[in-house]
Amino acid sequence: MRAAIEGAEPGVIVMGIPFQPDELRAALLAADRAADPAAVRVIRAPGRVNLIGEHTDYNLGFVLPAAIDREVRMAVVATGDRRVELTRLDTGERAGFDLDDGRPRDGSWLDYIAGTAWALAEAGYATTGLRGVIASDLPENAGLSSSAAVELAAAWALLGAAATEVDPLALARICQRGENGYVGVRSGLMDQFASSCGAADHALLLDCRSFDWRAVALPADLRLVVLHSGSSRKLDGSAYNERRSQCEAAVATLALVDPGIRSLRDVTPGLLAAERYRLDAVVARRAEHIVAENERVIAVIDALDASDLVAVGQLFAAGHRSLRDLFEISSPELDALVELADGVDGVVAARMTGGGFGGCTVNLVRPDAVETLAAVVEAEYPARTGLMPTVLRVHAADGAGYLA
Structure with a gap:
């Protein structure tokens, strides 16, 4: 789901659909002429970018994500x-389900909404039927937690x-x-946490064992730039669940x-160094990453x-x-983006992010280097990979809630 934003920055994929x-x-109201205009609620739920702490959440470690000003809106x-x-405004697709019918998952975007409804009911919350529209300026399958944003927006919509x-x-x-439990992705808490608890201009340090967390101010003299490789990912069809199982085998x-x-x-x-010989070689590598990543x-x-x-x-x-x-979850495209960024003066830090x-x-980029980074990536990355990158200049944002 992608949408236009008035004044969208270069590099953001624009489809020209309603988003404000x-x-x-x-x-x-155009799709549902019986609706009371005064009863319409507009909800936003942000995506997230993880600064560091990858695959540590389901290992009960530490993560440092930030909610970003790219979001799902309903x-x-x-x-x-x-x-x-609900109607997707980018495709016009209309889909729905009955809250009491136990809808089987079908691999569609609606799974994340039905799964949220199921989890709310399991937790004892009363939910309400609704009609609505949904749009987003988050690229799907990019590692920016568009699915978690859909879930949080759905939760706010269903709870009223x-x-x-x-x-x-x-x-x-x-x-x-x-x-x-419903969608079948064995994700940790980080994505939903960032979308729900985000704070403008801050990252969030979360202890995934105790659930203690605090906001961490981001340096005012740095900018967040996300580089989309053009190579999408599909979490439930990837080796994500396998990585979690390997970590559990090490434990x-x-x-x-x-x-x-x-x-x-x-x-x-x-x-780990003393007992590594007990572990399968692949499992040992997975454990080594997690142990060191928590320290990082x-x-x-x-x-x-x-x-x-x-x-x-x-x-x-x-x-x-x-x-x-x-952990063996990078790709030649992600490696190329990091190498290009590392060669630009003013880029303070660069790494792959997401699952x-x-x-x-x-x-993390100094303000006067942002456009240089964008120019270098847009000029050199396609020749190296055959793919077109997308440059997203983002800001740390507040968590999910009502827009109007």
Whole structure:
């Protein structure tokens, strides 16, 4: 789902469909002439970019994402029945389901909405039928959590006014349950957490074991630039679930040595080095990435606190190498984007971001280098890969809620 934004920056994919609140409201009222204009609610839920902490969330480690100002938006009106009907404004596709019918998943975008409805019901929340329209300026399958944004927008729509009374972290956990238990993707909490709890101009440090979190101010003299490789990813069709199973296999083996080990969060570098011989070679590489990545997240926080941007860049680079060589989820396209960014003066840090197997890189860039980076990537990347990149100049944003 992609949409136009008035004044959209170069590089954003534009389809010319309604996206502003008044446009979404008008699109809904045009499709549903019986709707009361005063009853229409417009909801936004942001995507996210992860600065560092990749695949650590489901290993109960640390993550450092930021919600971004690329988002899913819905205009909805509650109905008196139990039917959910939504129209995608980019394709015109209309789809729906009954809240009480136990709709089987079919691999479509509607799974994420039905899964959220299922999880809300499982958690004991009352939901309402609705009609609405949905649009987004998030590229799909890019590693920017468009699915989590759909889930959070759906949760706000289904809960109605009661959504404002639900703790944002609790709502994120409900949406994660929908993705795990209904959609079938064994994702961690990071994506839904960032979309629900985001804070403008801040990243979010989340401890995925205790669920303690805090906002971390981003340097005012740096810009966030996301480079989309043009190579899409499909999470449930990738090796994502396999990576999680490999991490669980490492935990099962290491717990025989130390029964206190419940996740890779509990494994120290020293213990892994001493007991590595017990692990399958591939499983050992996966564990090595997770153990080191948790340490990198905390090190990045320390470096940001100390304004040590050189260290931040080194930690991003080490994280990318680990994802490429140990977790094996990078791609030639992502590697090319990182190499090009590393060659531009003023790019402080660059690495792949998201679940992997295609998608995007995240870059921390000095303001006067943003356009240089864009020009270099747009000039050189197609020749290296045969693909067209998309440059997204993004800002850290607030979490999901009502626009109008």
